Every structure is written in structure tokens, then in C-alpha cells.
Amino acid sequence: AQTVTQSQPEMSVQEAETVTLSCTYDTSESDYYLFWYKQPPSRQMILVIRQEAYKQQNATENRFSVNFQKAAKSFSLKISDSQLGDAAMYFCAYSKGFGNEKLTFGTGTRLTIIP
Amino acid sequence: DTAVSQTPKYLVTQMGNDKSIKCEQNLGHDTMYWYKQDSKKFLKIMFSYNNKELIINETVPNRFSPKSPDKAHLNLHINSLELGDSAVYFCASSPPSRGNTEAFFGQGTRLTVV
Numbered sequence: 001a002q003t004v005t006q007s008q009p010e011m012s013v014q015e016a017e018t019v020t021l022s023c024t025y026d027t028s029e030s031d032y033y034l035f036w037y038k039q040p041p042s043r044q045m046i047l048v049i050r051q052e053a054y055k056q057q058n059a060t061e062n063r064f065s066v067n068f069q070k071a072a073k074s075f076s077l078k079i080s081d082s083q084l085g086d087a088a089m090y091f092c093a094y095s096k097g098f099g100n101e102k103l104t105f106g107t108g109t110r111l112t113i114i115p
Numbered sequence: 116d117t118a119v120s121q122t123p124k125y126l127v128t129q130m131g132n133d134k135s136i137k138c139e140q141n142l143g144h145d146t147m148y149w150y151k152q153d154s155k156k157f158l159k160i161m162f163s164y165n166n167k168e169l170i171i172n173e174t175v176p177n178r179f180s181p182k183s184p185d186k187a188h189l190n191l192h193i194n195s196l197e198l199g200d201s202a203v204y205f206c207a208s209s210p211p212s213r214g215n216t217e218a219f220f221g222q223g224t225r226l227t228v229v
Contacts, residue, residue: 035217039156045205045220089156095218102148102160102171103207103218 002027004094006106013082014114020067021077021109023092029053033095034068034075035103040088048090051075079111087113118142121206121221128196129229136191136224138206145211146170147189148218149181152203161204164189165211196228 003026013019025034036048051059051068058066063080079086092106119140128134140147148171149161162181163171169181178194189206206221 043203043223043225045207045223047217050217091158102163103150103158104160105158108156 002029002032002094002096002104004092004104004106006092006109008109009107010110010112012112012114013079015082015084017082018078018080019082019111021079021090021092021111023075023077023106025073025075025092025094025106027073027094029096031096034066035093035095036064036066036077037091037093037105038086038088039091039108040085045091049077082113084113084115087111119206119208119219119221121204121224123224124222125225125227127227127229130196130198132196133192133194134196134226135193136204136206136226138189138191138221140187140206140208140219142208142210142219144208144219145186146209147183147186148207148209149189149191150205150207150220152205152223154202158205162189162191193226196226198228201226201228 005024032053034051038046038048049061049064065078067076089108091108093103095101095103121138146165148163152158161175164183166186167183180192183189203223203225205223207218209218
């Protein structure tokens with residue numbers, strides 16, 4: 001069974017600084033997808049970034065980028081120029097890669113932004 | 116227009132009652148899901164439907180029964196509610212095509228059983 005581990009229950013960063021959230025996963029599949037979702041206090045689950053395992057290039061979305069290390073089964077999220085609106089729970093998630101596959105989530109990291 | 120909408124957003128009910136949560140998506144997706152987020156914020160899949168057919172049924176008590184009248188709707192009915200059922204329940208949908216597995220989530224329903 002696939003598992004996703006987030007070892008940092010809480011993180012904090014000064015506004016405008018950079019922070020990296022860690023995620024490791026375990027799978028025997030060679031083709032899969034990895035995601036970072038953000039859950040602000042509003043409770044809405046918002047996709048931040050997605051990485052296809054067959055792509056070697058790390059995904060980027062504006063201030064958000066990932067460091068995907070397939071051999072190490074590591075998928076960290078880097079947030080640059082942190083903003084107050086980035087404060088939220090961040091969940092790392094895995095899916096096998098087809099449209100009807102479930103997401104397996106990590107336990108989440110609560111990110112606090114210090115003004 | 117809201118892509119995935121759930122009703123109600125909040126539900127407070129007594130133990131032993133039966134309640135339903137409704138979900139609708141207007142994205143044209145074939146697959147819909149129910150996830151449960153517990154008090155520690157852990158999210159776990161409960162059910163998944165593809166074109167009205169049940170494809171994932173995790174180890175969920177049979178007091179929970181999903182129903183999909185059509186591929187745009189997936190409702191969750193819960194019988195004989197227990198205190199431990201208190202959680203946030205998320206509906207989600209995803210497109211069928213390989214290479215686009217992003218799940219779109221509803222805003223969640225916070226269920227409180229007293």
C-alpha cells in the first residue's frame with residue numbers, strides 16, 4: 001500500500017522569506033502523481049502544485065516549486081517570498097496516475113507566517 | 116459558478132439520527148469521491164464512484180452508504196450516527212483522462228454529533 005509521510009507537523013517562516021516543507025512517500029509503482037494541497041482556515045482544499053513521476057523536471061507555479069527526488073521518494077515544497085496568505089495546512093498527496101485513482105494524503109504541515 | 120458544491124456546510128445532530136450530505140459537480144467529471152477529515156486533520160478516502168458505479172469502498176462502517184443518481188451527483192447517507200462520526204466530510208471529483216488526476220474539492224461539511 002502507498003504511504004505518504006510529512007515529518008513536520010508545524011513550520012513557521014518570516015514574511016518574505018523562503019520555507020521548505022518535506023514529504024516522503026512509499027510506492028512500488030513507477031508511474032504516479034504527487035500533489036501539494038493547501039487548506040486555509042476556510043477549509044477549502046486548494047491544489048498548489050502537481051508533479052508527474054515520469055517527468056524529471058521539477059514543477060513550478062509562481063512562488064511555489066518542488067524538489068522531486070524519485071529514487072529517494074522525496075517530494076518537498078519550496079515557498080519563496082512567503083506571504084501572510086500562505087498561512088495554512090499543507091498536505092502532500094499521492095495518486096497512481098489515472099483519472100479515477102484516489103488520493104493518499106500525508107498528515108499535513110501547519111505553516112505559520114510571521115509578519 | 117461553484118465547481119463542486121456540498122450541502123449543508125455545517126450539520127449538528129444527535130447520536131442515533133440519520134443524516135445525508137449532498138454533493139454536485141458541474142465540471143463534467145466522471146469520478147466522484149468522499150473523503151473524511153478527522154479531528155487531527157487527517158484526510159482519508161471513503162468511497163469513489165465512476166460513472167455512477169462504486170469503484171472504491173474503503174473500510175467504512177456500513178452505516179455509511181453513498182448513492183450516485185447520476186455522474187454529477189454523489190450523496191452520502193449516514194445511519195445511526197455516532198460521536199466518532201464527527202468530522203469534516205469532503206466531496207471531490209476528477210476527470211477521467213490519464214495525465215490529469217487533479218481532484219477538485221467541495222468546501223466540506225462539518226458534521227458534529229452530540
